[in-house]
Amino acid sequence: MKSFVLAMDQGTTSSRSIIFDERSAVVASAQQEFAQIYPQPGWVEHDAEVIWQTQLATAQKAIARAQLSSVQLTAIGITNQRETVVVWDRRTGKPIHNAIVWQDRRTADHMDRLKTPPYLALIRERTGLLPDPYFSASKLAWLLDHIEGARAAAKAGHLACGTIDSWLIYRLTEGARHCTDVSNASRTMLFNIRTGMWDDELLGLFNIPRSMLPDVVDSSGLIGHTAATLFGAKVPIAGMAGDQQAALFGQLCLKPGQTKNTYGTGCFMLAQTGENPVMSEADLLTTVAWRLAGQPMQYALEGSVFVAGAAIQWLRDGLGIIASAPEVNQLAQSVDDSAGVMVVPAFAGLGAPHWDPHARASILGMTRGTTSAHIARATLEGIAFRVAEVLEAMQRDMDRALVGLRVDGGAAASDLLMQIQADILGIEIERPHVTETSALGAAYLAGLAVGVWPDCDALAAHWKRDRTFNPATTSATRQKRLARWRQAVALVKEWSS
DSSP: OOOEEEEEEEOSSEEEEEEEETTSOEEEEEEEEOOOBOSSTTOOEEOHHHHHHHHHHHHHHHHHHTTOOGGGEEEEEEEEOSSOEEEEETTTOOBSSOEEOTTOOTTHHHHHGGGSHHHHHHHHHHHSOOSOTTSHHHHHHHHHHHSTTHHHHHHTTOEEEEEHHHHHHHHHTTTSOOEEEHHHHTTTTOEETTTTEEOHHHHHHHTOOGGGSOEEEOSEEEEEEOOHHHHSSOOEEEEEEEHHHHHHHHTTOOSTTOEEEEESSSEEEEEEEETSOOOOSSSOEEEEEEOBTTSOOEEEEEEEESOSHHHHHHIIIIIOSOSSTTHHHHHHHTSSSOTTOEEEOOBTBBOTTTOBTTOOOEEESOOTTOOHHHHHHHHHHHHHHHHHHHHHHHHHHHTSOOOEEEEESGGGGOHHHHHHHHHHHTSEEEEESOOOHHHHHHHHHHHHHHTSSSSHHHHGGGOOEEEEEOOOSOHHHHHHHHHHHHHHHHHHHHHHO
């Protein structure tokens, strides 16, 4: 009997479900966008109930499109937007407030106070992270401090919290399981990546009761079963990882030094570093990649670009110069270059290696001859330049040149963006046949746990190249463009100071 694995891919702007067979082929999929909530400038929220409803609806739709019964599903794997945090009441199962999204900057001033030596060293050593509002801890503290009655309810043991994976597990199991995996836990700034446990000193620093937190489990292993009412039968939930770690696994970057970059709402470059955490000297993040059942934790270096595909959405929704995201390619290709225009896409501050939450997006170098096409091309170039900054930092930390990069995510489908990226990086870009590798990674993690695939070696043959992009510019041209980019970033940071 054929095996089918359902991957639930809960992202920042949409919920998606994809069914894979044992050959890693996509059998069926469904996707549904949901609203972004912006209560104030720099604040971003999601309705957690809508996240659950859209994720469930896409799963049911994908199963129907595949013409499968629930008993034909071997397992479910979950991958999710990371750092976004939900708090709900155990007594009712209802959230006490909207989820605060990873992009949210409301706690920037609070986190600035933790960038002083005693706190900075503690956070860096225990978590591999840097003090920034990006991570879950300060968002969770904000909810407890600002939602009426939340702290008292938390102290009484009535509240539960978690990243989106925890919320989905809780709903899928109708409250039977409250858990997260090591990869998601490592993004909260409350988890000790060396011991693999919640850290009491960090919990005290953010004044967060341990009773609220989920159990921490393996990324691949039987977690629980769905309620029978959701899909017609109980289905094993056997894999779980944050979207970027799942993409690293889906790209089969299983050996130290193998690197991928995901072009989604943001850009996230991860390099696998094996069983030993590599502490960055270039302000990158050290994060848990995954933990397979019975095996040691695996680690990765990560560089985060907060805005990538979201900048293209801004061209569509904010400026109105394109009607749909894919149209950016045709518009940008209508000109040979950006005519000196530079877009620094710091709509949610600057992530690695700058970590400046106060920076804001800018368009520089415009003249009366500037057109929407120049701005569109400069936006794609701005995404690629930010990735180049992360790659340079990663190479310094690993003390090695990265000769190739595997890419995935929605924006990786753009041939133009991938060629721009190869030109700016000066290295080969490899795009796989399946670019939705977060979902594929979640499926692999779940399938490994239930025997769809016997081991990681058996997965190696599943990675298939769609296209390779080679640099077509000289090193001198590349260095000149990078120098100009650094000038633009310096101006943006000066403006925010």
